[in-house]
Amino acid sequence: MSVEESEGETKESSDIESPPNGKFCYDEPSPRGVLEIAVLGTDSDNSGSSSYSSSPPEKSSFAQRLLARDNNGTHWKSVVDVFRKKSVRRFSTIPFLAMSYEISRKNLRRKVARIRNGEGSIDFGDLPITKPSWRNFDYQELAAATNNFSSENLIGKGGHAEVYKGSLSDGQVVAVKRLMKEDKEDEDRIADFLSELGIIAHINHPRAARLIGFGIDGGLHLVLQFLPHGSLATLLFGAECLEWKIRFKVAVGVAEGLQYLHQDCHRRIIHRDIKASNILLTEDYEAEISDFGLAKWLPENWPHHVVFPIEGTFGYLSPEYFMHGIVDEKTDVFAFGVILLELITGRRAVDSSRQSLVIWAKPLLDTNNVKELADPRLGNAYDRGEMRRTMITASMCIHHTPSKRPQMNRVVKLLKGEDGPIEMKQKSMAPRSLMLEACDLEDYTCSNYLNDLDRHRQLVME
Numbered sequence: 506m507s508v509e510e511s512e513g514e515t516k517e518s519s520d521i522e523s524p525p526n527g528k529f530c531y532d533e534p535s536p537r538g539v540l541e542i543a544v545l546g547t548d549s550d551n552s553g554s555s556s557y558s559s560s561p562p563e564k565s566s567f568a569q570r571l572l573a574r575d576n577n578g579t580h581w582k583s584v585v586d587v588f589r590k591k592s593v594r595r596f597s598t599i600p601f602l603a604m605s606y607e608i609s610r611k612n613l614r615r616k617v618a619r620i621r622n623g624e625g626s627i628d629f630g631d632l633p634i635t636k637p638s639w640r641n642f643d644y645q646e647l648a649a650a651t652n653n654f655s656s657e658n659l660i661g662k663g664g665h666a667e668v669y670k671g672s673l674s675d676g677q678v679v680a681v682k683r684l685m686k687e688d689k690e691d692e693d694r695i696a697d698f699l700s701e702l703g704i705i706a707h708i709n710h711p712r713a714a715r716l717i718g719f720g721i722d723g724g725l726h727l728v729l730q731f732l733p734h735g736s737l738a739t740l741l742f743g744a745e746c747l748e749w750k751i752r753f754k755v756a757v758g759v760a761e762g763l764q765y766l767h768q769d770c771h772r773r774i775i776h777r778d779i780k781a782s783n784i785l786l787t788e789d790y791e792a793e794i795s796d797f798g799l800a801k802w803l804p805e806n807w808p809h810h811v812v813f814p815i816e817g818t819f820g821y822l823s824p825e826y827f828m829h830g831i832v833d834e835k836t837d838v839f840a841f842g843v844i845l846l847e848l849i850t851g852r853r854a855v856d857s858s859r860q861s862l863v864i865w866a867k868p869l870l871d872t873n874n875v876k877e878l879a880d881p882r883l884g885n886a887y888d889r890g891e892m893r894r895t896m897i898t899a900s901m902c903i904h905h906t907p908s909k910r911p912q913m914n915r916v917v918k919l920l921k922g923e924d925g926p927i928e929m930k931q932k933s934m935a936p937r938s939l940m941l942e943a944c945d946l947e948d949y950t951c952s953n954y955l956n957d958l959d960r961h962r963q964l965v966m967e
């Protein structure tokens with residue numbers, strides 16, 4: 506279970522930004538761990554599952570055994586074997602490897618080989634997607650680009666990866682994401698890597714991260730377009746007040762990105778880790794959704810996934826997810842609502858005294874208390890209409906009952922004021938899934954929710 510907090514003791518991951526003086530400094534942590542479903546009665550486990558190693562790749566047995574470049578492709582045989590073993594359990598998280606429910610070994614080998622060869626066009630099952638610019642980088646290229654993965658080039662550190670700023674030989678500036686997670690089994694890490702690669706490969710939208718290439722020598726690397734303003738977390742919770750105009754633009758941008766993932770993309774993709782440190786900003790402060798390490802693909806006819814273990818970031822987790830492991834679009838809608846609250850208030854999802862922003866903000870939203878809610882650093886420098894719409898949308902997105910949260914296309918309209926007069930207490934027409942019926946979440950009240958959230962917070966924090 507991850508914990509987003511500003512000054513908590515858990516210092517497992519950070520955003521790192523280049524300040525005006527050119528030196529990199531660590532920002533606030535965003536540790537990630539895994540919760541072993543405390544709510545189901547087993548012992549809670551908030552042991553951060555993050556562990557980093559700054560050891561050079563050649564010292565890594567993982568890298569040696571599976572990823573060092575070889576001539577006969579034996580490590581790719583291991584990759585294929587991993588996928589064969591794991592395909593039943595994980596197939597729905599790996600769209601490009603799982604377009605059909607049957608994954609044959611031959612098929613897998615062919616697809617992995619195509620990725621290895623960096624071919625321009627990858628066969629995504631029944632969905633050919635052309636990615637002509639993809640490149641397969643070797644370790645030397647990435648090391649040269651990042652000044653040997655030096656600490657000066659380190660721009661971010663999450664629960665799963667270190668991210669380095671790099672400059673390719675043609676001058677292109679990139680972000681090289683090196684997957685760490687030393688505590689994971691080799692095959693799990695490869696599966697995670699291919700899952701993230703597969704999802705990023707699948708998406709194509711200006712409000713989502715763009716893949717330039719990947720590298721499998723000396724470690725697992727994703728090479729991404731570099732975003733100069735870093736993460737929203739860095740800017741929003743930094744020393745300078747982020748102006749409302751940018752905050753609102755980010756809100757709309759992330760909403761559009763999520764609408765694409767949920768509704769407009771060829772496959773329904775649930776991000777599962779929407780949070781301020783996973784929203785990156787372009788030169789023009791346009792938002793891009795990044796870090797698809799936990800993302801899941803949902804087949805059309807599946808109402809939702811039930812996942813175990815529950816992974817994500819405390820403060821952004823919806824009740825049906827942390828209570829029952831249920832994942833669908835509404836998981837992201839809830840987390841997006843928390844981001845809206847962060848934009849409105851300038852407060853973190855979990856603050857330094859470990860208080861949940863949702864718990865703090867809910868009564869203020871219910872009483873429409875703009876004065877208390879709005880970030881005091883903004884003063885009066887915000888558009889009243891935009892602020893009001895953002896508050897109403899946030900309130901709807903963090904509803905404790907998933908079916909009452911709006912779909913992302915509606916969220917975009919709500920934010921832009923294109924949805925007509927907004928009625929706060931709406932009855933959703935969305936059909937309820939059997940699982941949600943069984944969980945009786947419709948009868949789950951707001952105070953149940955706040956109690957559970959608080960209990961959950963205590964379990965994770967203790």
Ligand SMILES: Nc1ncnc2c1ncn2[C@@H]1O[C@H](COP(=O)(O)OP(=O)(O)OP(=O)(O)O)[C@@H](O)[C@H]1O
Pocket residue numbers: 518519520521535536537660661662663664665666667668680682729730731732733735736778782783785795796798
């Ligand atoms: N393309 C990029 N351009 C600029 N900075 C980036 C880029 N990608 C990542 N970063 C920085 O690195 C940080 C960590 O990246 P990312 O979230 O992908 O890692 P992670 O280990 O998967 O994180 P998490 O803890 O959320 O799992 C980001 O918050 C951001 O500050």
